[in-house]
Amino acid sequence: MLSADANPREPGADETPSILSKAFDLLRAFNPNERVMTLSELSRASGLPKSTVHRLLARLVELGAVEHHRSGYKIGLGLLQLGSSTPAGYMRDLAMPYLTKLHQWSGQPVHMAVLRQYDVVYLERLTVSDAPASIAAVGARLPANCTAIGKALLAHENLDDLRDFLPSPLPAMTPKSITEIDALIEQLRNVRAEGVARESEESQLGLACMAAPICMHGFAVGAISVAVHPSLPPPPNLTGALRTTAAKIVRELEMGLARGREHWFPREL
Numbered sequence: 001m002l003s004a005d006a007n008p009r010e011p012g013a014d015e016t017p018s019i020l021s022k023a024f025d026l027l028r029a030f031n032p033n034e035r036v037m038t039l040s041e042l043s044r045a046s047g048l049p050k051s052t053v054h055r056l057l058a059r060l061v062e063l064g065a066v067e068h069h070r071s072g073y074k075i076g077l078g079l080l081q082l083g084s085s086t087p088a089g090y091m092r093d094l095a096m097p098y099l100t101k102l103h104q105w106s107g108q109p110v111h112m113a114v115l116r117q118y119d120v121v122y123l124e125r126l127t128v129s130d131a132p133a134s135i136a137a138v139g140a141r142l143p144a145n146c147t148a149i150g151k152a153l154l155a156h157e158n159l160d161d162l163r164d165f166l167p168s169p170l171p172a173m174t175p176k177s178i179t180e181i182d183a184l185i186e187q188l189r190n191v192r193a194e195g196v197a198r199e200s201e202e203s204q205l206g207l208a209c210m211a212a213p214i215c216m217h218g219f220a221v222g223a224i225s226v227a228v229h230p231s232l233p234p235p236p237n238l239t240g241a242l243r244t245t246a247a248k249i250v251r252e253l254e255m256g257l258a259r260g261r262e263h264w265f266p267r268e269l
Contacts, residue, residue, distance in 0.1 A: 019056075022048055026056050027065065030075050032137045038072045087264040088114050091214075091222055092123040094252040099126060099224065102245045106235045109227040111136055111209075115153040115220070118166060120144050123222070132206055134227070143171040145184050148209035149225040151197035155188040156213055156220035162188075177202045196239050197223075200230045210234060212242035214249050219267055221253070 017025070029045035030037060039057065043050045057073060060066040064078030083089065095112055103110040103126040112124040119141045127134070136142065144150025145166075154162065162185065169179040178184045191197040200208040211225035224246055228234045235241070257265055 022046075022052060023056050023060065023065075026053060026060070027075070027079075032139075036069045036072045036074050042073065087266075088121075088123055088222070090256070090261075090264065091249075091253060094256060095214075095222075095224070095249045096124070098245050098248045098252075099124060102224070102226065102241060105241060106226050106238065108235065109134065111149055111211075111225045111227065112222060113147075113149045113153070113225075114222045115144060115150070116141070118144050120147055120150040120153065120223075131227070132229075134207065135204055136227075142203060143173065143177075145170045145179075146173045146177045146199070146203040147225075148197045148199040148211035149223045151184075151188060151191050151199065152211040152213040152223040152225070153220045154184075155191035155197065156215060156218065159185055159188055159192075173203050174201055174205055176200070195243055206230065208234075210238055210242060212239075212246040214246050214253070216250055216253060216265070217267070221266060222249075224249070 025046045026042060026048060029042050034041070034045070037045065039050060039053055042048075042057070043053045046053065048056075057066055060076075061068065061073075064076045066073050067076040091114075092112060099110050099112060107128065109128060109131050110124075110126040111122055113120040113122045113136075115121075120143075122136050122138055122140045122142075125134070125136060125138055136147075142150070144154050163181055166181050166184070168181055170181060170184060171177070172179050178187065195212060197211045197213075198209070203209075206229065207227055208230040209225045209227045211223050213220035214222040214224065224242060226234070226238060226242065228238075
């Protein structure tokens with residue numbers, strides 16, 4: 001977490017962007033809705049001149065970070081290889097059999113995510129054919145206070161410190177999002193006591209979720225959730241299924257870390 005007196009400005013905000021910063025601006029122009037983009041589209045999306053984009057693309061193609069695709073460009077598989085090499089990727093790999101079983105049992109979309117600052121980053125999403133379009137795609141980053149999976153993660157932070165660190169007001173994604181810090185902290189205390197988190201249309205209208213943390217040594221290294229329609233009853237004993245699935249993932253992680261991977265854990269054991 002950031003300290004309470006941390007400068008909210010981005011590091012180097014007054015400096016001329018480096019070539020590396022520009023390269024990342026260009027890479028971030030790609031998104032789930034625009035997976036193949038032309039040079040002109042990348043220039044507009046990144047805010048960089050066409051000449052700069054052209055030079056960057058040539059080098060990124062050489063490095064395997066970007067690939068040619070017909071008349072445009074796409075993210076290269078080299079980045080997929082790098083992204084899958086993270087400790088979070090390892091956790092996702094161990095969790096997949098249990099996420100799949102939860103998905104098959106519930107018949108509903110299942111998610112897995114980790115906390116980064118005050119956002120959740122989605123590692124996995126298992127959906128169903130008739131599920132509504134969701135903003136919680138793999139790699140998506142959403143405000144933690146607006147999601148059940150984010151609340152499950154925040155609930156296992158130091159809540160007294162969290163009150164001072166959180167941005168005020170909290171970000172909102174729908175009219176139902178919690179934006180008052182005191183209201184969120186009170187809800188997080190209940191989440192910690194119950195072991196599951198809930199939200200209904202706080203991140204996306206027409207969507208509700210229930211989530212459980214993946215806790216090791218009192219720290220939530222990740223969380224899982226099941227999405228349902230807010231007007232329909234959730235699957236029976238969904239709370240128990242989430243807790244059981246999270247516990248099985250924890251056992252897999254403990255066995256994996258015991259094989260010489262303790263330093264992959266985000267905190268000292």
